């Protein structure tokens with residue numbers, strides 16, 4: 001890959017500027033955001049409690065005060081809007097509406113030029129800052145979700161008593177579920193999609209830098225309502241918040257809905273941005289067969305998110321409307337349908353698994369080529385695998401509804417489509433195994449992690465094939481077997497894949513060397529704990545333990561004890577891995593620009609990566625997988641064989 | 650092993666010097682004759698033989714509580730068995746390649762990127778065609794198997810004669826199942842006024858369930874019978890089973906339904922037909938039809 005990189009400041013001629021630089025956006029930060037958000041929330045609550053509650057009617061089914069739900073939904077919405085206004089998200093559009101645009105100086109200020117660490121606390125448009133912000137947010141969400149997971153396993157391990165009240169237990173399983181889903185959806189696309197992809201394709205930033213900042217801060221604003229709901233009765237209905245159960249939920253339930261509605265907007269914006277960036281901003285010479293496979297995986301994931309997230313969002317808008325203004329989309333007593341909710345929910349609910357697993361798999365491919373010093377086995381098969389998954393993932397959602405009685409005859413075609421998705425999934429495994437084939441592995445943490453993740457992926461994939469079969473699902477649906485299966489996919493493939501990817505790109509993102517010794521101890525401890533926990537959970541499921549229970553038949557005691565011990569081991573491992581991240585980030589030795597000897601563009605720029613990445617945009621002459629020596633087994637004409645022998649080291 | 654080099658050399662690992670471009674069949678034969686390919690095949694076969702007993706192990710865990718108690722459950726277990734056996738080679742070959750990569754092709758360590766590069770393999774027609782055709786054939790086999798099984802258990806659910814030697818000419822016993830937070834109620838419309846909190850049914854007679862809910866979505870799961878269907882408010886769903894084993898079995902709610910979801914379970918007693926009749930009399934039931 002040829003990259004003409006000249007590190008000199010280049011003065012770019014500017015178009016005529018409208019208006020003076022400066023103004024509110026130079027004063028906005030997370031602090032003004034908090035002031036705006038809390039301020040507007042208080043105002044809305046005060047005004048609303050004067051007007052909404054006295055007018056509130058009573059919900060016919062649940063006898064709940066509709067007014068209180070509407071009040072809290074408005075208050076949470078006030079928080080989100082106030083926060084976004086306070087942090088300066090609307091400053092650009094308002095100026096534009098007033099006939100003045102951001103000047104070049106403002107754009108550079110927004111990008112965080114010369115602002116040191118403070119730029120991480122602002123509405124900064126630099127894609128690298130947004131990537132780091134996403135990384136920290138991901139770690140915080142995993143911390144919260146992981147802590148709740150420990151509480152769940154504690155309850156399930158203490159088989160002789162209720163540790164928590166059933167209400168609190170139900171709200172921790174619901175909150176654990178949705179926090180982890182959000183964390184997993186952003187875990188790779190957020191930090192690495194934002195930080196790495198633009199550099200990887202030879203761009204100076206994302207296509208829409210301000211939308212990039214918007215997508216992150218919307219995510220940030222979406223989280224507090226979710227946390228607040230824990231203190232307002234909690235999300236007691238699982239992460240799937242099925243109707244009409246969630247209509248009975250305490251007021252905290254609206255926190256979930258505001259969070260999802262906001263998060264869906266954030267995801268949509270981020271997806272559009274990533275897709276547009278990769279389609280339109282690739283360096284000269286980066287034809288579609290030279291785009292790094294990680295960028296393709298991020299596109300595939302973004303396309304699925306973009307198409308299917310709105311379904312989830314609609315389901316929550318309709319739920320909110322059922323709660324607040326007594327519509328009956330999902331309330332059978334008013335002519336609604338619970339199956340409508342289930343369909344809308346699973347239209348995202350299933351593709352979401354691929355939204356998570358596809359970028360994780362693409363990241364593994366980038367890792368394997370570097371550590372095997374081999375080209376990718378087949379770029380075309382990898383892309384065909386991603387395309388197949390994107391296509392088929394949109395027609396499989398009913399396998400979550402085999403047992404709902406909605407339309408039993410559809411079980412046949414959906415069993416077909418669901419089992420067919422294992423074929424493109426197999427393409428991805430083929431590419432990974434083909435790239436490993438006959439390579440001499442450079443045994444570093446990111447590479448060894450790949451072996452672990454492939455194992456998890458295969459276990460998750462095969463148990464998924466069981467569940468895709470309706471007769472087997474008739475036994476397994478709603479049991480712990482399902483829980484173990486999707487943890488193998490989301491955690492085993494997704495989270496462990498993200499850990500591999502973060503340890504790989506850590507030196508570029510933080511300019512520090514990752515402490516592999518501590519990191520490896522953490523990773524392998526967590527991996528062993530993971531196998532113990534979830535294999536034992538498969539057994540509990542086979543024995544017939546339903547999911548989402550806090551007490552159960554004594555027959556399941558042993559497998560639950562083993563799972564709980566395993567879960568504590570995971571917890572310890574994850575804390576050690578987190579310690580490795582924090583210690584390396586604060587005090588690790590400075591990282592060289594290309595510690596892995598990778599040929600991909602992001603490793604050719606200096607570390608720390610300068611603003612706008614490339615002083616002179618690179619020109620690409622091959623794909624980034626140009627490793628390896630001629631294959632000695634490759635059958636050659638005699639003359640060629642002689643050449644190969646001479647050329648081989 | 651870390652210094653092993655798979656490039657052909659004087660040692661036995663190398664291929665014979667090729668002199669001209671072989672036809673595809675020769676190419677395949679040459680590929681299979683490579684030492685590492687042979688070893689991986691051996692490891693795969695061994696691992697497959699190790700994994701297949703897992704099929705019995707899964708059934709062992711499923712049967713701990715007395716399953717299978719119906720032909721439907723037997724079919725489900727048969728399907729589980731077949732799926733494990735069919736997936737075993739795929740799991741084995743993946744594991745074999747991973748293990749051979751770590752222990753066979755060797756590793757290098759160190760802080761600097763290794764100077765020695767691996768063979769630049771970009772694609773391999775033989776391996777690709779093999780992989781894609783094997784995974785596709787297996788997937789299609791499982792789909793076809795699943796569809797036949799689904800048709801079979803659906804027929805059993807709706808009163809078809811199970812493939813057992815029991816004569817089965819009676820008309821199905823209808824039971825109306827109602828879920829409500831957090832109890833199950835069983836009503837026998839064939840017998841006036843009989844409702845019960847536990848399900849009591851005669852052996853070897855088809856039972857037909859009308860399932861509904863009074864409040865939220867529940868899921869009626871008769872564990873050892875292998876039947877499961879959502880209990881939805883405002884709708885009736887159906888399932889059915891012919892119990893073929895005497896004993897007391899489990900009914901659990903398999904859909905989160907609020908506060909006491911964990912405790913929403915009851916038992917299902919399968920009794921001899923005459924015991925069932927006397928139970929109905931005890932409950933004060935009279936035949937309505």
Ligand SMILES: [Cu+2]
Pocket residue numbers: 828831866867868902903904905906910913
């Ligand atoms: Cu229930």
